[in-house]
Amino acid sequence: xxxxxxxxxxxxxxxxxxxxxxxxxxxxxxxxxxxxxxxxxxxxxxxxxxxxxxxxxxxxxxxxxxxxxxxxxxxxxxxxxxxxxxxxxxxxxxxxxxxxxxxxxxxxxxxxxxxxxxxxxxxxxxxxxxxxxxxxxxxxxxxxxxxxxxxxxxxxxxxxxxxxxxxxxxxxxxxxxxxxxxxxxxxx
Amino acid sequence: xxxxxxxxxxxxxxxxxxxxxxxxxxxxxxxxxxxxxxxxxxxxxxxxxxxxxxxxxxxxxxxxxxxxxxxxxxxxxxxxxxxxxxxxxxxxxxxxxxxxxxxxxxxxxxxxxxxxxxxxxxxxxxxxxxxxxxxxxxxxxxxxxxxxxxxxxxxxxxxxxxxxxxxxxxxxxxxxxxxxxxxxxxxxxxxxxxxxxxxxxxxxxxxxxxxxxxxxxxxxxxxxxxxxxxxxxxxxxxxxxxxxxxxxxxxxxxxxxxxxxxxxxxxxxxxxxxxxxxxxxxxxxxxxxxxxxxxxxxxxxxxxxxxxxxxxxxxxxxxxxxxxxxxxxxxxxxxxxxxxxxxxxxxxxxxxxxxxxxxxxxxxxxxxxxxxxxxxxxxxxxxxxxxxxxxxxxxxxxxxxxxxxxxxxxxxxxxxxxxxxxxxxxxxxxxxxxxxxxxxxxxxxxxxxxxxxxxxxxxxxxxxxxxxxxxxxxxxxxxxxxxxxxxxxxxxxxxxxxxxxxxxxxxxxxxxxxxxxxxxxxxxxxxxxxxxxxxxxxxxxxxxxxxxxxxxxxxxxxxxxxxxxxxxxxxxxxxxxxxxxxxxxxxxxxxxxxxxxxxxxxxxxxxxxxxxxxxxxxxxxxxxxxxxxxxxxxxxx
Numbered sequence: 001x002x003x004x005x006x007x008x009x010x011x012x013x014x015x016x017x018x019x020x021x022x023x024x025x026x027x028x029x030x031x032x033x034x035x036x037x038x039x040x041x042x043x044x045x046x047x048x049x050x051x052x053x054x055x056x057x058x059x060x061x062x063x064x065x066x067x068x069x070x071x072x073x074x075x076x077x078x079x080x081x082x083x084x085x086x087x088x089x090x091x092x093x094x095x096x097x098x099x100x101x102x103x104x105x106x107x108x109x110x111x112x113x114x115x116x117x118x119x120x121x122x123x124x125x126x127x128x129x130x131x132x133x134x135x136x137x138x139x140x141x142x143x144x145x146x147x148x149x150x151x152x153x154x155x156x157x158x159x160x161x162x163x164x165x166x167x168x169x170x171x172x173x174x175x176x177x178x179x180x181x182x183x184x185x186x187x188x
Numbered sequence: 189x190x191x192x193x194x195x196x197x198x199x200x201x202x203x204x205x206x207x208x209x210x211x212x213x214x215x216x217x218x219x220x221x222x223x224x225x226x227x228x229x230x231x232x233x234x235x236x237x238x239x240x241x242x243x244x245x246x247x248x249x250x251x252x253x254x255x256x257x258x259x260x261x262x263x264x265x266x267x268x269x270x271x272x273x274x275x276x277x278x279x280x281x282x283x284x285x286x287x288x289x290x291x292x293x294x295x296x297x298x299x300x301x302x303x304x305x306x307x308x309x310x311x312x313x314x315x316x317x318x319x320x321x322x323x324x325x326x327x328x329x330x331x332x333x334x335x336x337x338x339x340x341x342x343x344x345x346x347x348x349x350x351x352x353x354x355x356x357x358x359x360x361x362x363x364x365x366x367x368x369x370x371x372x373x374x375x376x377x378x379x380x381x382x383x384x385x386x387x388x389x390x391x392x393x394x395x396x397x398x399x400x401x402x403x404x405x406x407x408x409x410x411x412x413x414x415x416x417x418x419x420x421x422x423x424x425x426x427x428x429x430x431x432x433x434x435x436x437x438x439x440x441x442x443x444x445x446x447x448x449x450x451x452x453x454x455x456x457x458x459x460x461x462x463x464x465x466x467x468x469x470x471x472x473x474x475x476x477x478x479x480x481x482x483x484x485x486x487x488x489x490x491x492x493x494x495x496x497x498x499x500x501x502x503x504x505x506x507x508x509x510x511x512x513x514x515x516x517x518x519x520x521x522x523x524x525x526x527x528x529x530x531x532x533x534x535x536x537x538x539x540x541x542x543x544x545x546x547x548x549x550x551x552x553x554x555x556x557x558x559x560x561x562x563x564x565x566x567x568x569x570x571x572x573x574x575x576x577x578x579x580x581x582x583x584x585x586x587x588x589x590x591x592x593x594x595x596x597x598x599x600x601x602x603x604x605x606x607x608x609x610x611x612x613x614x615x616x617x618x619x620x621x622x623x624x625x626x627x628x629x630x631x632x633x634x635x636x637x638x639x640x641x642x643x644x645x646x647x648x649x650x651x652x653x654x655x656x657x658x659x660x661x662x663x664x665x666x667x668x669x670x671x672x673x674x675x676x677x678x679x680x681x682x683x684x685x686x687x688x689x690x691x692x693x694x695x696x697x698x699x700x701x702x703x704x705x706x707x708x709x710x711x712x713x714x715x716x717x718x719x720x721x722x723x724x725x726x727x728x729x730x731x732x733x734x735x736x737x738x739x740x741x742x743x744x745x746x747x748x749x750x751x752x753x754x755x756x757x758x759x760x761x762x763x764x765x766x767x768x769x770x771x772x773x774x775x776x777x778x779x780x781x782x783x784x785x786x787x788x789x790x791x792x793x794x795x796x797x798x799x800x801x802x803x804x805x806x807x808x809x810x811x812x813x814x815x816x817x818x819x820x821x822x823x824x825x
Binding site: 136 | 315316317343349405406568569622819820821822
């Protein structure tokens with residue numbers, strides 16, 4: 001690994017220091033109802049995920065229980081991924097039926113093989129685990145989910161066609177967001 | 189003469205004197221060299237040094253010439269000529285050190301963190317997870333003490349997470365061992381486990397167990413049926429000849445049927461039982477199959493294969509386009525055999541297609557170290573998957589020193605070979621390919637007779653190799669016919685030169701070729717003018733240590749017209765698994781080099797034939813670790 005220039009490393013250090021003072025501050029807040037007051041919960045949480053905008057748009061466009069908490073947010077995110085992944089699976093299956101390109105069909109079939117366990121087992125088990133407070137198991141499920149999506153992604157990276165368009169990419173980002181949220185749950 | 193027992197072995201039940209066993213997976217040698225034998229070791233080391241120098245002088249430039257036959261004596265014998273066989277045996281324990289021993293652990297094959305493992309048990313797929321159970325000794329690195337069921341889960345048959353022990357020996361009916369068993373998944377999703385218990389009086393009985401919480405996808409906790417045992421040895425069957433119940437299959441009467449191996453005198457047999465609820469059983473008259481002279485049938489497996497498609501079949505399937513397989517592990521020779529045939533459900537009879545190659549006397553799954561294997565139907569991917577126990581072929585002393593013994597083979601898909609119709613094909617599951625990192629490709633390399641070509645691939649202890657070979661047509665035509673019968677196990681291995689073989693790859697070799705493991709083809713032109721091909725794995729020069737297995741494993745491999753010779757080899761430290769002609773003939777071996785380890789391990793192409801020039805094309809991938817580790821739900825992974 002190349003040595004990070006001193007300027008960059010001191011900048012990173014500052015960011016880390018800043019973040020580490022903010023995090024305990026925000027987590028110590030009691031459950032804040034949605035859209036009320038400054039620092040709304042969705043905002044706090046989404047700031048700690050790799051895709052703030054995506055996270056924010058999902059949380060703000062979904063009706064939530066009167067007392068949202070981190071666990072509820074994680075659950076909401078996982079259910080959202082499940083919906084998206086189911087959708088993507090149907091789309092893949094539709095593409096398989098309509099294509100006559102042998103190679104494309106094989107690549108799509110491979111992706112379907114990745115999405116089926118995702119939709120059938122991995123995401124539902126992650127949701128169950130979160131509801132039951134088994135955040136460690138949920139964490140395992142989410143990283144398995146990421147593996148499945150990545151292996152589907154690899155089939156099309158570099159290829160001239162991207163039949164899944166943005167779909168696989170979006171699901172991947174959603175999983176990255178969920179993963180970050182579950183890590184927060186694990187921290188306590 | 190009493191040989192001193194090494195102190196590290198004092199807490200296990202090892203015998204008092206060690207006799208090096210020439211064959212079998214364990215060579216019991218545990219003596220430490222006596223002080224006056226150090227002089228012998230010094231003489232041998234000097235001799236070895238001289239030999240290395242002379243070999244080194246031979247090798248120059250890119251293409252290395254292999255020494256001629258006379259210098260290819262097994263190193264220890266060539267140097268210690270004059271030292272009698274008996275005194276050689278006293279030099280049993282090679283001075284293994286930690287560096288050499290810790291290298292032996294595999295990177296992507298299933299093994300527990302430590303201690304002894306043997307038979308695979310109850311493999312199944314449940315709610316998105318593959319489950320693997322196994323015979324495990326929690327107390328040490330040798331078989332014995334009391335065997336229990338280990339447990340691990342994986343999403344993909346490759347990346348495993350260790351779970352707590354599934355079942356321990358806590359009942360009178362399995363007090364002396366929780367032995368091998370199989371899983372049956374009912375149509376409604378219920379999981380049934382049947383297993384053999386060795387009772388407090390060492391009687392072999394069958395027991396029922398099931399998950400404590402079916403909603404737990406990890407199936408961590410298990411309940412033993414309160415009214416166990418469900419089956420006792422029937423009259424006429426020995427109390428210690430009744431074990432390893434199979435997965436059940438549905439009969440046309442709607443009952444579940446299982447088979448259990450046993451023996452009557454020297455005839456291996458498969459008993460049959462029917463059940464509705466897995467709690468009470470009726471013995472079905474007669475036997476599913478029997479073969480005289482084969483001895484005790486352990487780990488019987490019975491399953492259908494399609495002769496129309498490449499998919500696996502659920503164990504209950506029967507009918508058109510279906511052939512059945514009976515597989516047994518023969519206690520007498522520690523090998524796994526199978527036969528293809530037809531299953532007459534009404535008469536409960538299996539009839540082999542070729543009675544000359546019946547179960548136990550014909551084909552083997554694997555011609556190396558591979559035992560107690562078991563298949564299961566993977567309903568998520570529609571395939572039949574085979575697990576096999578790969579024991580050690582080093583000394584018990586080394587196993588105890590390194591703290592573990594045995595690995596499992598990479599799970600293999602099993603299908604009927606549609607082209608020959610008379611054998612199965614085994615192939616590593618596709619998921620193993622997810623471990624592939626960077627690759628090196630070599631096209632049309634010419635390897636002249638009597639030469640070895642080093643392949644620049646970087647490190648060579650974790651590899652996936654796919655190679656194709658062709659012998660030059662002229663040599664094929666010119667070669668004289670012979671009625672010579674080649675047999676890998678009795679041949680001189682890669683040192684015995686023929687007109688059209690041996691040629692192949694030298695894995696886990698070091699630069700000076702003081703250690704190397706040839707995986708090779710040996711082609712013979714029969715008296716009818718047709719070519720016959722043999723596929724072998726040669727351990728005889730795999731290690732300078734003299735307390736490890738040195739056999740040559742292998743068999744005939746069918747090669748059809750216009751087929752090139754092809755091989756796939758998975759190298760993973762002390763295990764080498766090779767598959768010829770798409771999995772028609774498989775050979776697994778264990779190797780324990782002392783020099784060709786870590787960064788010193790190399791890969792060579794070689795051709796030790798006298799006439800044929802070989803053209804080889806191959807692709808070699810570096811393999812990642814599978815990071816097999818314990819499941820920790822409290823930590824972030």
